[in-house]
Amino acid sequence: MYKYLNFEPIKDSQTKLAQLFNIAMDRVKTARHFIAPSCTSIVASKGCADFERESFMAQKFYQLCLTEIYYHQVIHYLTEWKQMATQYNNEFAGNWKYYALSKHIELINEYGGDEEDYNDGGSLRTELTNQELSHSTIVNEMRDFNDIFLTTGLFSLTEIYAILLLDSELSLQKIFAQIGKPIKTYRQGDDGEMIENTWVDEQEISSRQQHECDTIVDMLFSAQRAVVELVRDVKKLKVFTNNKPFFAKLPDRIEAILDLRIVMNQYPRKGGRL
Numbered sequence: 001m002y003k004y005l006n007f008e009p010i011k012d013s014q015t016k017l018a019q020l021f022n023i024a025m026d027r028v029k030t031a032r033h034f035i036a037p038s039c040t041s042i043v044a045s046k047g048c049a050d051f052e053r054e055s056f057m058a059q060k061f062y063q064l065c066l067t068e069i070y071y072h073q074v075i076h077y078l079t080e081w082k083q084m085a086t087q088y089n090n091e092f093a094g095n096w097k098y099y100a101l102s103k104h105i106e107l108i109n110e111y112g113g114d115e116e117d118y119n120d121g122g123s124l125r126t127e128l129t130n131q132e133l134s135h136s137t138i139v140n141e142m143r144d145f146n147d148i149f150l151t152t153g154l155f156s157l158t159e160i161y162a163i164l165l166l167d168s169e170l171s172l173q174k175i176f177a178q179i180g181k182p183i184k185t186y187r188q189g190d191d192g193e194m195i196e197n198t199w200v201d202e203q204e205i206s207s208r209q210q211h212e213c214d215t216i217v218d219m220l221f222s223a224q225r226a227v228v229e230l231v232r233d234v235k236k237l238k239v240f241t242n243n244k245p246f247f248a249k250l251p252d253r254i255e256a257i258l259d260l261r262i263v264m265n266q267y268p269r270k271g272g273r274l
Contacts, residue, residue, distance in 0.1 A: 021071040073149040085250040103136040
């Protein structure tokens with residue numbers, strides 16, 4: 001029976017943050033294999049012997065799906081916010097009313113307006129109240145939606161961190177060894193020939209994988225903290241204010257997150273993967 005196993009990687013961004021998200025989701029594929037649903041419905045009866053196990057698996061799988069959505073939305077909205085801030089600074093000189101009026105007119109030109117959008121002579125009204133411009137302000141454009149990107153907190157994704165750390169301990173070799181059917185693993189030697197790994201080799205590989213997972217989790221948490229703090233600051237902005245200092249720094253702040261400059265000094269590159 002078909003099982004949902006593979007997440008959709010982020011393909012429309014080559015940023016280091018997108019690469020980190022893709023690596024993280026790829027690293028949990030072994031765990032995802034074991035918790036992925038194998039039927040179209042969840043066991044509904046508490047009397048079923050598998051109810052607790054199925055419910056537990058369904059919850060974990062659902063949390064992984066939400067994490068996947070969140071990672072995609074982070075890249076999408078950070079990219080969009082950077083573009084909006086750049087346009088706001090360069091084309092509208094950081095003037096909220098100029099920006100809002102321009103966007104209001106663009107909306108009417110594209111979709112048509114209501115009767116109250118026009119003067120008696122048929123021309124567009126340009127003397128608008130703050131309330132009439134509210135939905136077109138840059139602040140409300142950035143936060144006037146209900147999305148997982150805006151609602152995810154710093155500790156909302158602890159599940160994937162736990163699974164990542166568990167995944168470093170979860171391998172086919174260890175699974176088969178625990179059931180009394182160990183399998184051999186190999187590495188490529190300097191001469192190109194395949195060499196069977198010794199017990200010492202396996203321990204070194206396991207230690208390296210654990211270190212890699214620890215580093216990935218630390219980097220993910222640091223990146224998420226930067227995103228959550230940015231969202232928090234956006235939510236604090238006053239709508240009918242230019243907020244020039246904030247928007248002047250916003251493109252560079254977002255670029256630092258996307259480029260992982262916020263964490264790369266603490267967790268330097270290894271193997272050129274990021």
